[in-house]
Amino acid sequence: MAGYGRVFQATLVGALFAAALAPNGDALAFDGAEKSAAAATRPLEIFKDPRQALQAALESYSAGNPASSVEALKYAAAGGEPLAQWKLGRMYADGDGVQRDDYKAYEYFQEIVDKYDEDTANWREKSVVASAFVAVGLFNLKGISGDRLQADPEEALRLFLYAATHFSDANAQYQLARLYRDGAPGVPKDHMQAARWLNLAAEKNHVDSQALLGQMLFSGDGVPAQRARGLMWMTLAREGASGKAQEWIHAQYDQAIRAANDNDRQAALVYLEDHLKRRY
Template sequence: MLTFSVSSAIIGIGMAAFLAMPSHAFDGSDAVASDKTPFRSFKNPHAALQAGLEGFRSGDQHSAVEALKYAAAGGESLARWKLGKMYADGDGVPHDDIKAYEYFSQIVDTYDEDNPNRREVSVVASAFVAVGIYSLNGIPNTKVVANPERALEMFQYAATNFGDANAQYNLARMYLDGADVVAKDGRQAARWLYLAADKGHPQAQALLGQMLFTGHDGVQKQRARGLMWLSIARDSVQPSKDAVLSKKDQWIVDLYDKAMAAASDTDRQVATIYRDDFKNSKHN
């Protein structure tokens, strides 16, 4: 059973700074109260979105959540995304996966691929991935049951049409593990992992590195190339000297350490050359 994190699927999507604005400074009691408070009047949904963002900046959570809900009801995708993320994380509002799923689903269901808003591509892609993860796992004790076919559809769409690294990673995981809706296929998994890894996705880099280092599920063994990806992934999640490594990233460091212990001096030397070349290519 694949159990991916919705929170991790909506991190680092490259939106404007206000989208990443934290709400953890607010407690959940005000959020509950705002659910029971009628919307105040706004000129239009976009004005409500701006008011909501300003509410977060000024520390007025009650006003911000109220405004975002008004904007979301009026079709503002950014407001729906922000609320979905808040409910998925339990960040400033009570944790509620059903509400998160509903807000992300609204973005997916109303997306017009014939007339897309280019400024919202990252938000839309993130919503597709979140709906995919909820569909894959289901939400216990709710009407949202596991639906791998729906998950595959969401991941494939976001991976292909938006080039979203999280979608590519999750799609690769489905091919790696195999499921009722997709046959186990190491080569397909490696293909999607490479696309995500090349965009800087640490988890994809680590899994691709392991596959190449060990030769996994039909993927030809390339020990130095695999060690290169593992090294890049390890560097991406390695905390500063005063920080603590996140538990969810420890497996990446463990894979790297295991590969390094098994690598020859030649493997390590060539991997270092590959890594330097890769980093230089990204800076040029």
């Protein structure tokens, strides 16, 4: 880990230094291809218990056959397996191996939330439960078309807040911060609260949180401006961003680095080096 930290530090410091010189200044793994191939062609069997059905379904899914895993997942979900409920929720939300159906996705995620009990919780399933709370929160925030679920931002706030505090889940903290930053009916804007939750998630290397916190600090968006610290967070986010969904992070960084002056860049380097020393 220490070696990785030095390489990562060198990459980020190099990015900021180059800018300063510029003139414009989910998952379970299963062993063996043979096992996965067998799962891909195996007909639905009678399982001895929900856990065995879940195992077989995940093997089939990992072999590239999501549709063939659905019945086994439903068997496991009906037997109370939270991971099966979560997987079905994601599949229906994404139209992955099934026809997309937001309400069915919502129902599977809601089942996890409804059955969660702090006193008897299995902490090995912590990430699955936290993700379900966030998913149900997002459905409540936006609602589901066809009047199947009315938007309820206050319920979304409650769900995000629970997952952000009880599970210390970075994605929940990010969604909570977004809600405080943007506001919604029944949820007034609170930029200071947004920055607080973004900072907690950013410290966990949540890339979107790093980018949004950086933008808020750099521009003084509802919080006292801290341009160098904001530039540091945007630099970290830029290095961690991947895929089309996070292209905005690169664009945001490019705009900020052009607007930054020499003092901003040099101070950001100091903050960056200190941050990486603390982490690695």
